[in-house]
Amino acid sequence: MMTPGAASGPPKAPLLRDPRFRSLVTQVALCVLLAAVVWLLVEAARANLARTNVASGFGFWNVTAGFDISQTLIDYSSSSSTYGRAFWVGLLNTLLVAAIGIVLATIVGFTIGIAQLSTNWLVARLAVGYVQLVRNVPLLLQLLFWYNAVLKALPDFRDSVRLPGGGYLNNRGLFLPGLDLGGAGPFVFCALLAGIAVVAALVMLARRGRIGALTATALSVLAVLGLPLAAFLVAGGTASLVYPQMSRFNLYGGIEVLPEFVALVAGLVVYTGAFIAETVRAGLLAVPRGQTEAALALGLSRGVVLWRVVIPQAMRVITPPLTNQYLNLTKNSSLAVAIGYPDLVQIFTGTVLNQTGQAVEIVAITMAVYLAISLTTAVLMNVYNARVALTER
Amino acid sequence: MTTPGASGAVAVSDAVFVRRTPAPDLAPPFASTGWIGWVRANLFATPFNAVLTVFTVLLLAWIVPPTVRFLVIDAVWTGTDREACLASAQHPHLGACWAFVTEYRSYFTYGSYPIDQRWRVDVFFALLAFGIAWVLWIDAPRRGLGALYFFAVLPVVSFFLLYGLPPLGLEIVDTARWGGALVTVVVASVGIAVSLPLGILLALGRRSSMPAVKFLSVIFIEFVRGVPLITVLFMASVMLPLFLPPAWSPDKLIRALVGVALFSSAYMAEVVRGGLQAIPKGQWEAAAALGLGYWQALRFIVLPQALRISIPNIVNSYVALFKDTTLVFFVGIFDFLKTIEVARVDPVWATPVTSTTGYAFAAVVYFICCYSMSRYASGIERRLAVSERR
Numbered sequence: 001m002m003t004p005g006a007a008s009g010p011p012k013a014p015l016l017r018d019p020r021f022r023s024l025v026t027q028v029a030l031c032v033l034l035a036a037v038v039w040l041l042v043e044a045a046r047a048n049l050a051r052t053n054v055a056s057g058f059g060f061w062n063v064t065a066g067f068d069i070s071q072t073l074i075d076y077s078s079s080s081s082t083y084g085r086a087f088w089v090g091l092l093n094t095l096l097v098a099a100i101g102i103v104l105a106t107i108v109g110f111t112i113g114i115a116q117l118s119t120n121w122l123v124a125r126l127a128v129g130y131v132q133l134v135r136n137v138p139l140l141l142q143l144l145f146w147y148n149a150v151l152k153a154l155p156d157f158r159d160s161v162r163l164p165g166g167g168y169l170n171n172r173g174l175f176l177p178g179l180d181l182g183g184a185g186p187f188v189f190c191a192l193l194a195g196i197a198v199v200a201a202l203v204m205l206a207r208r209g210r211i212g213a214l215t216a217t218a219l220s221v222l223a224v225l226g227l228p229l230a231a232f233l234v235a236g237g238t239a240s241l242v243y244p245q246m247s248r249f250n251l252y253g254g255i256e257v258l259p260e261f262v263a264l265v266a267g268l269v270v271y272t273g274a275f276i277a278e279t280v281r282a283g284l285l286a287v288p289r290g291q292t293e294a295a296l297a298l299g300l301s302r303g304v305v306l307w308r309v310v311i312p313q314a315m316r317v318i319t320p321p322l323t324n325q326y327l328n329l330t331k332n333s334s335l336a337v338a339i340g341y342p343d344l345v346q347i348f349t350g351t352v353l354n355q356t357g358q359a360v361e362i363v364a365i366t367m368a369v370y371l372a373i374s375l376t377t378a379v380l381m382n383v384y385n386a387r388v389a390l391t392e393r
Numbered sequence: 394m395t396t397p398g399a400s401g402a403v404a405v406s407d408a409v410f411v412r413r414t415p416a417p418d419l420a421p422p423f424a425s426t427g428w429i430g431w432v433r434a435n436l437f438a439t440p441f442n443a444v445l446t447v448f449t450v451l452l453l454a455w456i457v458p459p460t461v462r463f464l465v466i467d468a469v470w471t472g473t474d475r476e477a478c479l480a481s482a483q484h485p486h487l488g489a490c491w492a493f494v495t496e497y498r499s500y501f502t503y504g505s506y507p508i509d510q511r512w513r514v515d516v517f518f519a520l521l522a523f524g525i526a527w528v529l530w531i532d533a534p535r536r537g538l539g540a541l542y543f544f545a546v547l548p549v550v551s552f553f554l555l556y557g558l559p560p561l562g563l564e565i566v567d568t569a570r571w572g573g574a575l576v577t578v579v580v581a582s583v584g585i586a587v588s589l590p591l592g593i594l595l596a597l598g599r600r601s602s603m604p605a606v607k608f609l610s611v612i613f614i615e616f617v618r619g620v621p622l623i624t625v626l627f628m629a630s631v632m633l634p635l636f637l638p639p640a641w642s643p644d645k646l647i648r649a650l651v652g653v654a655l656f657s658s659a660y661m662a663e664v665v666r667g668g669l670q671a672i673p674k675g676q677w678e679a680a681a682a683l684g685l686g687y688w689q690a691l692r693f694i695v696l697p698q699a700l701r702i703s704i705p706n707i708v709n710s711y712v713a714l715f716k717d718t719t720l721v722f723f724v725g726i727f728d729f730l731k732t733i734e735v736a737r738v739d740p741v742w743a744t745p746v747t748s749t750t751g752y753a754f755a756a757v758v759y760f761i762c763c764y765s766m767s768r769y770a771s772g773i774e775r776r777l778a779v780s781e782r783r
Contacts, residue, residue, distance in 0.1 A: 027604070041637075138730070153745065359627075363631065
């Protein structure tokens, strides 16, 4: 087998049985193989593209799009806006659904998760039943159900369902009262963003112990409420609530929310909420019982025990899978294409791809966007995890 | 009580009554035993709990009776067209139109598979059910053979059975005609059969000491996990034909299968990696000390243990995969959900309740499949917990 080494040191293995040599050969072979496959694929693609006369490159980005989009958060018109503009419209729509969905799904998820562990038998059974039912039915089916069987089956706008607070719900969507700030709107919005930035800075300072928690909280409230108010006063706007009005042919005024948006948010929230509930339940169960018992022995009420003792400790376990659920919700919002909500995939991988035929570029851009969102979140998550992780001796 | 003092100095006079036998048991308090006690403890323990109970009962009263009425009591079970399911004098309340589902049941099962060839699909379902039972039944005899049957024999046999083998008299059935539950089962089975071996390889790659192998595995896994399945399917369906010479261009179903298989193997890799990480390093070292090489140690020592503890998570990711098969919908494949989408807009059956009925039926079918899979996973989990406890 092994020949004893002539020189000093450990016996030398024959070259073919040397682990380092073998690993080097394996890796080189793998890389060469991969490079060959990629080269073949690229050659085939080049030939195919030349044959089918499809343009390549990103020139289409500045070409006028020429199609309408039903929900636009930034200025967009079919006659003058470009495919690039359409991309941003789609991306913002995706982010809007994700942001609203994440907030609502967190509320639903925590409520149901805590309810699953309730001492009230009926509440606990109902919560468990909800989670089992929702988790075991595909999201796509649920979205189609919400859109085709619920929202499209709602009454015509003349017989709208009246919501408390002056809103209407009908088969054309959700109509909510809006806040009209006159010309001061953009200023107030910027001031609100500034306020949020100030809060972030205050949290940072409070963490380092520069200012007390009470001061930080007070200043945060002041920044979030005061700055927009100041901007509003300085800009001299007039504030009024605009209620949706019934006309002969439609409802107008206020905020109009597309039925596709309502269905998508409802579906995503119900579905992701069930998964978050399971995460929360697992997190709460991971906190040792002794913590609850000790807190109860100190005379704290059950509510205080939950909010001040159990949940803060459970968050350490809950946060990583919770972030995963947020990412899943964002990725799942791409199913919007099934019900026609104009999100990134529907606009870009759907309409733009069909019009330009440039599959490689468009699919690559779409994937890069989702990948960027995922990786950014993963990095932030790691930073957070490093911070909250228990420091063990 | 009249127990004597510890000092013993106090004399017990005759006048003091000392009970010599235990008093008869009092009946337990009426309000804390039996169903009343249970209700008080579990439903009305505190005022807040009582309010919760009342709200929950109201919620259930609001949801359950109309649902039952719609699905069962007012439902229409037989009929030949939409007239049967519309509201009429003798049938004033609209209920689920099950007659529609009955009418379409073979379309939901086989899609447009030629009617005289549908026995082939039935045989495939039977072979598959046999394989699944063999693999899932933990105490089944010859499980190794079962795995071989499921992962190697069944795919080949099924392919020729479903697609066709002219020398044996099985005519070719183009995949464009496959549909319904058949396609859902095929996509899910291919995903299951491919994702486990590929996932194991990727997980091993990710834990490899070779930098190039590790790097490529990490890139693949993180890339696929970072994008939605729908974009992977789009990529498979529009880019595969682009990257292959025209002569090789695969058909639509194969493209979707490639997409689903790649996607699920990235998730499977993470599940298997969790299992591999739970195996103590000592197992590898002991195997090496016995003279086993890498692959032998893996095959005989590490993988059996790692896969065993991963079974619950593997089955859970199969549940996710099964639900994800609905997304082939987007690349023009007639899976079970798509056949329902097609059937529900059929003008012959167009009623206000047709969509809801179709979705309710689909939900029941998916729920039964997914719920039984997750029950299986948690059963295995309990079983493993017992063997761990010892």
